[in-house]
Amino acid sequence: MxxxxxxxxxxxxxxxxxxxxxxxxxxxxxxxxxxxxxxxxxxxxxxxxxxxxxxxxxxxxxxxxxxxxxxxxxxxxxxxxxxxxxxxxxxxxxxxxxxxxxxxxxxxxxxxxxxxxxxxxxxxxxxxxxxxxxxxxxxxxxxxxxxxxxxxxxxxxxxxxxxxxxxxxxxxxxxxxxxxxxxxxxxxxxxxxxxxxxxxxxxxxxxxxxxxxDAVDGLPYLRLGHAHLRVDALAAEPQRRGHSLWWEALPHLGIEPDRVLQLVDERRPVALGAEVSRLFGAAFATELWIHCLLVGLQAPRLARPAEGGFDALGRRLRAAAVATIGIAGLPPESRATVTAGQVSLLTRYAWSAIRLGPLLRARTGTATGQ
Structure with missing residues (x-):
């Protein structure tokens, strides 16, 4: 070395x-x-x-x-x-x-x-x-x-x-x-x-x-309260700062947007969704849950866990990552006033979608990946 x-x-x-x-x-x-x-x-x-x-x-x-x-x-x-x-x-x-x-x-x-x-x-x-x-x-x-x-x-x-x-x-x-x-x-x-x-x-x-x-094709991210998806096919020019909303980009991963909306309607936790909507707005609650569905779709595709699954450090990394999803997606002027209890609520809400993300792949039969 x-x-x-x-x-x-x-x-x-x-x-x-x-x-x-x-x-x-x-x-x-x-x-x-x-x-x-x-x-x-x-x-x-x-x-x-x-x-x-x-x-x-x-x-x-x-x-x-x-x-x-x-x-x-x-x-x-x-x-x-x-x-x-x-x-x-x-x-x-x-x-x-x-x-x-x-x-x-x-x-x-x-x-x-x-x-x-x-x-x-x-x-x-x-x-x-x-x-x-x-x-x-x-x-x-x-x-x-x-x-x-x-x-x-x-x-x-x-x-x-x-x-x-x-x-x-x-x-x-x-x-x-x-x-x-x-x-x-x-x-x-x-x-x-x-x-x-x-x-x-x-x-x-x-x-x-x-x-x-070394590369991530299909990166879900939140921007201005809306769920986006970065796919290589729509970001061919490295200097371009274009942003693609999730429903525009998702077909490039072989999945139809209607399947996402179906999961939102059928599987989003009612009580959790209502509380997030009450605190932060219904539109944000929907976009955050869609974003987390896409995170849950992509993480298994890119999975690199050691044999036997995630160890204690891996579980801490996952928990720390998910804990910032909700608060980070809020408007800048709102983040400083979010309480610890609200962060916990947003985290539980995020996990409820992440865990269902694989259903997008499993039930369409069209997704490919690692």
């Missing part, structure tokens, strides 16, 4: 220097990199360029984290071991719970995978990312010529050129904390929590040896 040495930095703004220094101390990071032009218009990219250029001499990989995360004390060792397994890959250790990449991580957790390939047309979640140093250099060369101010978008541009988007850790290792944003994400996105967060000693070995989902 090739020699793996990971250098690291936290990127920050002078207004958040104290918390960045605390994060660096807690996680054992090498450097704190401050926005080189803090009085100019806010730009995550400007600071990211400096952070990705702060590679320690001799390092094979570089980890950059942002100043609004919480992570385990052993994060750098987890990153080193992950980079040793995937030496040529960009590795992301967080995914936004209401993104297509977050949906991919949840689906991978349900399928029994430890890594999943990111969606090509979406931003790369840069809260905590490790790159081979050659890729970090390429990012710097591309970024200095960019007029963008979002490092996550620019990193995706770089990775699209290679034809290999980042691998996303399942589970996520770090959590986004707080809601403040120097670039306005607090207004447009609200709470930005991890899609599937588990902190357990077994995670290190799982990331080192667990199965990898």
């Amino acid at each position: 090739a020699f793996t040495l990971v250098s690291s930095a936290v990127m920050t703004h002078p207004r958040r220097l104290e918390q960045a220094e605390r994060i660096a101390a807690e996680l054992g990071l090498d450097a704190v990199v401050v926005d080189p032009a803090p009085d100019d218009a806010p730009s995550a990219l400007r600071t990211a360029i400096a952070a990705w250029a702060s590679v320690r001499p001799g390092a094979s990989h570089h980890l950059v984290v942002q100043d609004d995360l919480a992570g385990p004390a052993g994060l750098t060792e987890l990153v080193r071991r992950s980079a040793a397994r995937h030496p040529d890959e960009a590795l992301a250790f967080y995914t936004h719970w209401n993104s297509r990449n977050g949906a991919a991580v949840r689906l991978a957790a349900l399928a029994g995978a430890s890594w999943v390939r990111a969606v090509p047309e979406e931003f790369t979640p840069t809260l905590a990312v490790s790159l081979p140093t050659a890729t970090a250099d390429e990012f710097g060369r591309h970024a200095v010529a960019s007029a963008d101010r979002h490092d996550d978008e620019v990193l995706s541009q770089v990775l699209r050129r290679t034809g290999r988007m980042s691998l996303l850790a399942v589970p996520n290792l770090v959590q986004h904390v707080g809601t403040a944003s120097l670039t306005g994400h607090d207004v447009s996105q609200g709470l930005r929590r991890a899609a599937c967060l588990v902190d357990a000693p077994e995670v290190a070995g799982w990331l080192e040896s667990g199965p990898v989902l």
